[in-house]
């Protein structure tokens with residue numbers, strides 16, 4: 140690792156490297172050559188969230204996942220989840236999906252190529268070649284005809300694929316944040332709804348809109364208004380740092396009302412990010428007896444809310460974590476990013492989850508799932524396809540709608556003559572810089588272990604600092 144001269148390799152391969160961690164060159168969001176380098180050097184080596192496992196509950200169920208022209212079939216085989224590169228070993232036609240039927244079950248028939256009808260079972264073994272005698276025998280050797288396996292690992296109710304056989308495992312790559320999210324009940328979450336939109340923006344612009352809370356004041360003014368102390372102490376000119384958000388000019392009761400109002404706005408604005416069933420429980424405690432000291436009171440109130448959410452949802456049969464315990468044992472940030480394209484917003488027992496895929500240098504597919512717990516046997520039907528809406532649709536919840544309103548115009552602004560760099564606040568917009576520098580390390584071809592070590596540092600870094608990534 141010591142032999143790898145990252146700086147030199149970065150400059151040699153990369154037309155637009157990040158030279159100063161606080162300055163991000165604008166061209167990284169639209170330059171064709173930079174996009175080509177990401178396509179060739181980043182995406183084939185990273186763990187990509189391919190599907191939710193509840194989409195393939197039965198043996199034989201499969202889903203096609205495709206990104207930048209690489210299509211993979213994820214299938215539930217008898218001994219677990221497998222993934223195959225989606226091509227027929229005869230003349231390359233995709234054996235699954237690609238014709239609009241993007242999922243199904245292949246237990247009985249296996250995968251059947253639509254061109255000449257060759258077949259495979261769910262272990263990827265070829266089970267039928269029409270007119271075998273027409274081919275030279277050595278072309279049809281068993282191993283030659285088997286579907287090409289793609290690496291796949293499962294975590295947090297999802298299947299992740301990686302095209303690189305030499306990449307460290309998912310857990311080695313993403314590190315302890317996976318365990319912390321598991322402690323928050325990640326494995327038992329189910330999707331409640333799933334939306335998608337195409338954004339006319341580079342995939343990184345879309346990701347970065349969620350990497351700091353500094354934009355809340357202007358982009359989500361309703362959240363700022365409900366709890367100004369929370370945001371002003373973090374980003375504004377009020378000092379005092381980040382503690383329990385309280386308004387010293389209001390009574391304990393007024394402060395609690397503001398907290399409830401904030402939870403209500405989050406819930407209305409973003410569904411799974413704060414679930415209505417949790418807001419209802421918080422409301423039950425609006426008039427609870429609390430200490431006189433404001434900070435102690437608000438802190439105590441949150442403790443009670445979390446205890447009640449845990450107790451009441453467990454009583455309904457939901458397998459939720461003990462919220463007060465996991466806050467201490469496995470704290471997580473308001474947003475947790477799983478490099479490169481998946482992130483989660485955990486609040487109480489529910490989470491919103493987002494996945495972004497590039498469609499071109501200036502276009503991306505943006506998906507949102509609302510994830511929550513259900514009593515066993517009472518899970519709603521699994522959404523198999525996202526509801527696709529235009530990005531400015533009024534049917535999106537308010538918070539993503541507000542975020543989407545900036546993303547396309549920011550993409551336009553990046554092209555403006557004289558705009559060379561984004562300039563980042565080093566202590567709260569650091570994750571943006573850290574992400575870019577990990578991308579540069581992939582482009583430079585850094586050793587896999589070094590990439591994994593740097594990637595781990597992206598966990599717990601929402602609203603965080605520019606870090607030394609060891610690159």
Ligand code: FES
Nearest residue numbers: 227229230252255
């Ligand atoms: S291309 Fe698939 S069977 Fe011929």
Ligand SMILES: [Fe+2]
Nearest residue numbers: 348358359542
């Ligand atoms: Fe936002």
